[in-house]
Amino acid sequence: SQKFGELYENQKSDLDRPLDTFLRRHIGPSKWDIKVMLKTLGYDDLETFIESLVPRNVLERKPLHLRAPAKGYTEQEMLKHLQSIADKNNYKARNFIGKGYYGTFLPPVIQRNLLENPGWYTSYTPYQAEISQGRLESLLNFQTVVSELTGLPIANSSLLDEGTAAAEAMLLSFNASRKKKLNYVIDSNLHLQTKSVLYTKAQPLAINIIEVDASNEESILSALDDTGTFGSMIQYPGTDGSILPINTLSKVSEKLHSKNLLLSVASDLMALTLLKPPSAFGADIVFGSSQRFGVPMGFGGPHAAFFAVVDKLNRKIPGRIVGVSKDRLGNVAYRLALQTREQHIKRDKATSNICTAQALSANIASNYCIYHGPQGLKGISQRIYGFTSILAKSIITGKCKHTLLNKNWFDTLTVKLSSDTNSRKFLDEALTKYSINLFAVNENIVSLSLDETVTKSDVISLLKLFLDEESVPDFNVLPEFPSEIRRNDAYLNQSVFNKYHSETAMLRYLHYLQNRDLSLANSMIPLGSCTMKLNSVVEMLPITWPQFANIHPFQPVNQVSGYIELTKSLSLDLAEITGLDAVSLQPNSGAQGEYTGLRVIRSYLNEKGEGARNVCLIPISAHGTNPASAAMCGMKIVPIKCLQNGMLDIEDLKVQAEKYKDKLAAFMITYPSTYGLYEPVIKDAIDIVHSKGGLVYLDGANMNAQLGLTSPGYLGADVCHLNLHKTFAIPHGGGGPGVGAICVRGELVKYLPSNIVTNRTVSRASQVTSVSSAEFGNALVLPISYSFIKMLGSEGLPFTSVIAMLNANYLRKKLEPHYKILFLESNSDIGGCAHEFIIDLRGYKSYDLEATDIAKRLQDYGFHSPTLAFPVPGTLMVEPTESENLQELDRFIDSMISIKQEIDAYIGGVSVGNVLKQAPHSLEDLICSEDWETRGYSRESAAYPLPFLKKNKFWPAVARIDDVYGDMNLMCTCPAVEDFEEHTE
C-alpha cells in the first residue's frame, strides 16, 4: 500500500488535479514538522513508526473503499457536492407537521455569533470551570428558563432529546420506588416517538407500560390505583393538541403523591409561556424539547431536551447541572454541580448513562429567550395561539365538512376528515396547492401545529384548504388565551432576560460570554479520550443552509432525498471504515450508542433463544458510561482486571468468561485501550469471548488511532459505536451535540433501531424500536462527518491516525524525562503510546499536591488541561490529535516542563512552588489582591511563566472555584431580579 510519506510530501506539480487538499489543512504538522518529530522519536519514516506501534496481527492497512475520490474532495468540490445533495431536500415547504418539531426563527445575531462561531462550537464540556464561565453562565440561563417556565426549582442543562428525557423521567420514577413496582401508567396522548423510546427503555428492566386515555379521568385514576404502579406520565398539551383540565391533573398528582409516587409531565416551553405551569398541578418532573426556541428542525436534531424536578429530587436528576459557587477571591463563579450523581462516578450504580448532552442547542435556546425576553416570548406564543384559534374557530363554525377533534388547543389541531377524502389525498392537496406539509394521524385524521413562522398568508392558505367557502377572518383582533388555563404569574424577571433586546446589546453579551471560554480558536485542548481536533469551516457551513436546517424529521421520504442520500453514503463509509456491515446513525451520543449496541446484542441473543445471557464483562479501565449503559440494558456487570502494566488481564478474562459461560452476553472493550495502548492481546481476548458464546462490543471512542490501519471488524468485534463528535470532526459544542453511530456485523443488522413514525429504515425484528425520538438522531450535524470523510478520502484518513499518534508520541517522548508516563516503561514490547498517554502525578499526593493543581496551573499557561482523573485517578491523559502542529506541541511541552520545575520547587519547600496551589490566576487576583508580598512568587511568574504568554494568552475569568461550597449551597438558576427594576420603574 501507498507510503504515508509520499502522500503528504511529494505533491507532484501537474495540472491534472487540484493543488490544495483538505488533508494539508486538517493536519497540523508540516512536512518539516513531521521530519523533526520522527527524528526525535528515532524513526526514519512514518512506516517504521507505525509498524513499531501497532501490533503485527492488528495492523491491517486494507485500502478503504469510500464513496469519494481516493485523495478526497477539495473544499470547493465538497461544497459543490453538498449543495447538490442539499438541493434534493424540499426545504421550501411550510412544515406544520408539529409533533415535537416546529418552525422557528433563529435570530441572525445568534446564528452568526454563536452557532457559526468557533469560539462557541469548538469548546469542550465545561469541566474546567475557570476557563468556561461563558458557557456555564449561558447554561445557567437555560436552566433558569426551564425552571421559570415549568415552575420547578431544579433544572439540568440539557438532555439528548424529548424521547430520552421521557425515559429518564420513567427511570427516575422507577428507581425512586426502589424498582419494586413495575407498572408505568402513561397517557396515550404522548407523542408517538416518545412512547416508542419509553417502550424500548422499559423492556430490559421488565417495566410494563400501561397506556391510558388520560382525558378519561376515571380511567387514569383507576390505573393509578393499581399497587404495581410506580409512576405516571402525561403530556401537556397532548400530542393531539388538547389540554387536560387542571382539575384532572391535580387529581392525578394527588393520587400519586398520596402513594409517594412521581408524576412526570411532557410539555412544551412555548406553550408554557401562556399555560399554567405544571407546578400548578403538582408535577414532580417536567421535560420536553427546547427546539422551538430558535433551534433549526434539522431533520430531528440536535435539540436540547429540558428536564426539571421538584426540590426533593435534586440529587436524583440526571445529566449535568450548572451551579453557582464562588472562586478563591469570593467572586460568583459557575461550575458543574453535584458531579457525584453522574455515571463517571457511579458507573453501574448510575441511574442514567448520559455524558455528552446538547450544550450548543441549549445555549441557542437560552439566548433566544434573552433576545426576546418574557414579553417577546409571550408575544410569539399569543400569535401562535391566535392564528390557531382563528383556524380552529373557522373549522368549527365555518362552512367546513371536517371535524375538529380537540376541544381546546395551544398550537395544534387534530381534524377528522369528511368521508369523501382521506389523509393521503388531503396531504397531497395541501402540498401541491399550498406547499404545506401536515401530519397524517391515520387514514382519516390529520393534524397540524402552527408556530412562530406562521404568517397571515399561511393561515389563509389553511383556511382555503379546510373550508368550502372563501373566508377572510378578522386579523385585527388577538384571541385571548382561555383564562382557566392561562398563567398569571410573572416569569423571567431576572435581569439577563430583560436587557439584551437590541442587536447591539445581544451581540456584546454573546461576545462577552465567548471571551470567557477557552476554545480551539485559542489553543490546543489536549483532552485524552475526547479527540479535540479541527472542526473545519467547510464541514460546518452546510449545517446552517436552509436545505438541511429547515427539514422536519417526519417529512415524507420523497421530500428528504438529500438527507437519505447523505445518511446512506455516510453509513456505507462508516461500515467500510469499521470493517462491519451496517450502521445506525440514530444514537445521539456515545453512551446512547453503547446502550443501543448492547440492546442489539441482547435482541439477537434473545431471538436465538439465548435471552438468559445477561452478563457483560467490562475491564476496570472502562469509561463510566460502559457499565452504566450495560446496567440500563438490565445486564449484570462483571469487571475484568487490568495488569500492573496497564494491559488487560487476559487470565482474569479467561476465568470470568469460563465462570459465566452460560450467562455471557457481551464483552465491552475500548481499543486502543482507555490507557492509550495498542494492546497486543486484543484478538485473543475477542476469541475467548466468542468461544464462550458472548459477543464483543468495541467502544470506538479511540477510533482516531485506527482509521485505515485496523478496524473493529478486522479485530473481530461484533458491534462498535463511533463518537462522530470525536474522530469524525463534529465539534464538541461545549458539551454536545454528539453522534454515537453504531456499526454491526451481519447477523445483527436486523436489530438496529427504527422509527415508529417514519418507519423508513428497513427490517426490525426486535424490541429496539427507537433509542432517540428522531430516526437519524442529531441529523443536522451529520454533514460534518460526511464532509470530513469525503474530503480526506481513503488516502487521507489513515494519515490522520498516523499523525495523531505521531503527535502523541512526540509529546510523550519530550515529557518522559520530566514526568512519569504510565504503563510504557513496563511494556518494552510496544513502541509507544497510541494517540494519547497518561501522565502519572500520584507520586506528588504525599506532598499534598494533586493532579488538579497541575491541571489548573496549565490554565495559567493558556492551555486547557488534559483529561483529569480518567481513566486513572491522580493522572492527566493527554491527546493532541492530528490537527496540532509542532509549534503548539512545543509550547505545551515547554509549559509542562516549566510546571515540573514548579512542582520540584513545591515539594522541595521552595516558596515559588506555591504558585501551583493558587492556580489559576485571574486578572483580578493578579491586579487587585493585596497579599502578593507574602505569596512567595511574583505576579509575573504567576501570569507569564513563559515568554510566549506575553504576546498571546487566554486568561481564566475567575480564580480557582470552590466546588464543595457550591454543592453545599445548591443554586442552579440565575440570581433573581437585580437591576431590571430600575429600568421598568
Place this chain on the structure above:
Amino acid sequence: SQKFGELYENQKSDLDRPLDTFLRRHIGPSKWDIKVMLKTLGYDDLETFIESLVPRNVLERKPLHLRAPAKGYTEQEMLKHLQSIADKNNYKARNFIGKGYYGTFLPPVIQRNLLENPGWYTSYTPYQAEISQGRLESLLNFQTVVSELTGLPIANSSLLDEGTAAAEAMLLSFNASRKKKLNYVIDSNLHLQTKSVLYTKAQPLAINIIEVDASNEESILSALDDTGTFGSMIQYPGTDGSILPINTLSKVSEKLHSKNLLLSVASDLMALTLLKPPSAFGADIVFGSSQRFGVPMGFGGPHAAFFAVVDKLNRKIPGRIVGVSKDRLGNVAYRLALQTREQHIKRDKATSNICTAQALSANIASNYCIYHGPQGLKGISQRIYGFTSILAKSIITGKCKHTLLNKNWFDTLTVKLSSDTNSRKFLDEALTKYSINLFAVNENIVSLSLDETVTKSDVISLLKLFLDEESVPDFNVLPEFPSEIRRNDAYLNQSVFNKYHSETAMLRYLHYLQNRDLSLANSMIPLGSCTMKLNSVVEMLPITWPQFANIHPFQPVNQVSGYIELTKSLSLDLAEITGLDAVSLQPNSGAQGEYTGLRVIRSYLNEKGEGARNVCLIPISAHGTNPASAAMCGMKIVPIKCLQNGMLDIEDLKVQAEKYKDKLAAFMITYPSTYGLYEPVIKDAIDIVHSKGGLVYLDGANMNAQLGLTSPGYLGADVCHLNLHKTFAIPHGGGGPGVGAICVRGELVKYLPSNIVTNRTVSRASQVTSVSSAEFGNALVLPISYSFIKMLGSEGLPFTSVIAMLNANYLRKKLEPHYKILFLESNSDIGGCAHEFIIDLRGYKSYDLEATDIAKRLQDYGFHSPTLAFPVPGTLMVEPTESENLQELDRFIDSMISIKQEIDAYIGGVSVGNVLKQAPHSLEDLICSEDWETRGYSRESAAYPLPFLKKNKFWPAVARIDDVYGDMNLMCTCPAVEDFEEHTE
C-alpha cells in the same frame, strides 16, 4: 405626521402584522430608556425634544416614499426579498472576463473568521493604535506582501481601487515635477477603466494624457523625450495579456530617471509571484488590485488597491501606512505612520484626498497570503500560467481558425476571431454552450483570463470553443514560466507567511489578531463624525452569498438584473431621503463622493459657459477631505470663518461670496455642522451662494441627524454625498470599505459618472467619465444599505435620527456639569447638540495635560476614544448613535466622570492623577512593571477604575505608543525571517 412615541411604544397586539420589527433591534434604547432620557433632558416627549433641536425652517418631516413597507420589512421578510433579487444575477457562469477582476477562492476559514466576524468588520480605522494592534499587524502583513511582490520598499495599506490608485500615481508624479509639466505618457495597454479614471482626474488639473503603444519601443521612448512630459505609466502584464520585454522597460525607466521623472507600473500581484518584480526594471511606483487574493469579485468592489514606491517617495505616498514603533515598555507596537502627509493635516495642500480606504479587503488579501504561503501562491500562479499556456499553444498550433494576438502571457489571451464569426456570436456560444463569459475587446477580438478557480474541465470547454478539433492536451505536465521574465528571488520568507498553513493555525492567528482589537462587539465606539452604529447580521449575510459575491462587473446587463434592480431601488430611496433627484453609487468613499460632486458641479458650470467659476468656499470647520477634494478638482479654496459660538460666520460668507461672485463655483458645507450643531442660518447661507451663481455642496457625513426630519434637497443643496458607511450601516471594516454615494438636483443629473466598459448608466455629457474602476464602485456592500433602509421603512428611519440625537443629548447633559461642552452655552437659541457634541479639553493644556491623555485613559475604561482633535484640536467629539442603550451610555458617563476626578487630581498635583499620563495600561505593564511603588496610583485604580470593569473589560494590547520614534525610524513591512528557518532547516 405620526408621533415618534406611538411608533415605538404602543405596538398594538394583533395578527395583522409581524410581531418583531427591525427597528426594535436596531435602536439601542428601550422604551423605558427613552423615558428616562427624556426626563433627564426635561422633555415630555420626543416631539417637543426634536422641535427644540431642529430649527423651525429646517424641520420638514415630509413622509418618505420609500420602496418598502412603511414599517419596513422584518428581518425574515428582508432575507426572502433579497434572495429573490439575488437569484436574478447569473452567478453560475464561469467568468473568464478578467480585466482586473478574477475568480478566486476565499478560504472558508478566512470567510467565517474575518469577513463574517463582527470582531473584524465593525472596527474603526486604527487611529487608536493601542486597541487596534490586530488589524495593524494584519495591514502590515499586507504592506509586506506588496513590498515583497513589487520589489519596492514602501507600501501603503490600501487605496480604493486600481483606477484611483493609477490616478494617485499620476498625481504623485505630477506633484513631484512641481506641476510644471503637463504631459503624462501612458501605455495604451492599460485597462480601459484605468485609463478612464486617469482622464477624469487629469482634466481639472490640465494634465494631457498621451497614449502610446509601449510595445513599440521607439514610440514610447520618443514620447518621453518631450520636455513637457512629467512621467509615464505602463501596465505589466498589459490588459491584452502580453508582457513587455524587461529590456524595453529598463530603457523607459532609465530615460525617465535621467530626467528625474517617475515610472509608474500597473501590475498584478498574482502575476508577480512568477514574474520579475517591477523593481527589476526601475519602477518608482507600482500599483494594482489585490482582489484576486481571496476577495470576491462582488460586481466590482470592494477591492483593496495596493501602492508601493521607492524609498525616496516615502513621504509622498498617498494613503495610510502602518509602521512599526514601540510602546512605553519598549515592546514592538504598530501604528499609522507619517500622518502629517494626510489630508486631515494638509487640507488643500494635500496631494490626495483619500481617507476611508479598503482595510477589510486588504486584510482578506494578506491573510490569503498567510494561508497559502509563498509556495502555495506560486503553486496557484503556476497552474494559472499552465492552463493558459495549454490553451494558448492549442490556439497557435492546433486546428484553430482564430489568431492569438499576444506573443506571451501570464493568464490572459487576446484572440482575433476568424472572419466567419464575430465577438457577439462567439460570446453567445461560450455562454450558452459552456456557461462561460469572455470579454469582447471589439467586434472581432475577444479576450479571456484564467484564474485560481480554473479546472481541467474549464480548459476542455475552452478548447472546444476555440478549436475545430477535439483536443485532449497533456495535463500531466506543468508548463514552465519563461526564464527571461521569471523571478528567481525568494519572497515572503517572513515567519508569518510560513507558519499558519493548517486551518487550526490560521484560525488561531485570526482570533489572536481579533482579540487585540476593540470593535462594536466589545463596547460603544463613540466617534464623532463616524457614526459607529449597528451593522446588523441580516444586512451582512447577503454579501457572502455567491449570487452577489461571484459577479464580474463586466458581465452583460442581462446577467446582472439582481444588482441592477437593487442599485436602482437603493438610488431612488436615497434620492427620496436626500430630497434630490438622482444618485450615483460609484464613489467608493466619502472623499471620492466629494470629488465627484464637485466635478459634477464644474461640468455643469462648464457646459453653461461658466467654466471660469472655480472658487470653492469652505468653512474652516470642514473635514480635511473637503479642501483636499476641491483642490484635486482644480478649485481655489476660500475659507469661511466661524463665529466664537461655533456658528458659520454668515457675514464672512456674504463678504466672500460677493468678493468672488464671478468666480464662485461652490460652497461646501456639512450639515448639521461638523461641530454637531443644527445651524439655523443654513438656508440663508445657501440663498447667499445661489444668489451669486454658485452651487451648494452638502457634505452628508452627518446625515444620521437628518433622516426624515429634513434633507439636503429641502435645505436647498444642489449636490450632497452620503457616507453609506456611516448613516446607512455599512460597517467601517477597520478602515474601509466605504460608499460615498452622491445625490444631485435635476440639472446636474446628466453629469453623473458612467463606466467606459459597461456603459450602462444613462446619459453622460461630461468629462466625469469614471471616478472608480467599476460602475457601482463597492457594489458588494450595497445590499447592506439597501436592507438598512428597507427594514426601517419610512416610519423607522426618522426615528433612528431622533434617537441618535436623544442619545447624544443625554450624554451631553450628563457630562455638562463635569466638562466644558463646546458652543452650546453660547447658543441659547438652540436646545442642544444634534447627534454629536464636542468636549473641550484645551483648558488643561497649560497643566501639560493633552486631549490625547484623556483619550488614552478611556481605553483603560474599555472604551474606544471619541474623535480626537477633529474638528477642533484639543477636543474630543462624541457621537453615540442610535444603537447604544442607556446602560452603555451610563457606563460611558460614569467613565468620563471618573476621568474628570483624575484630571482634577492631576492638575491639583495629586499623584493619582498620573494615571492619565501613563494610560493606557497594558496587562504586561500592570503585571510586570517594577515601578509601581513610585507611580502614585495603584494597579487596581489603573486597571479597574470602576467596578463594572472587573466583570468585563477590553484590554489594550500594548502600552502607549511612541509615534515620534516610529516616524523617525520608518519601517512598514514585517520584520524579516525569524523562526522560519528553524522549520525548513
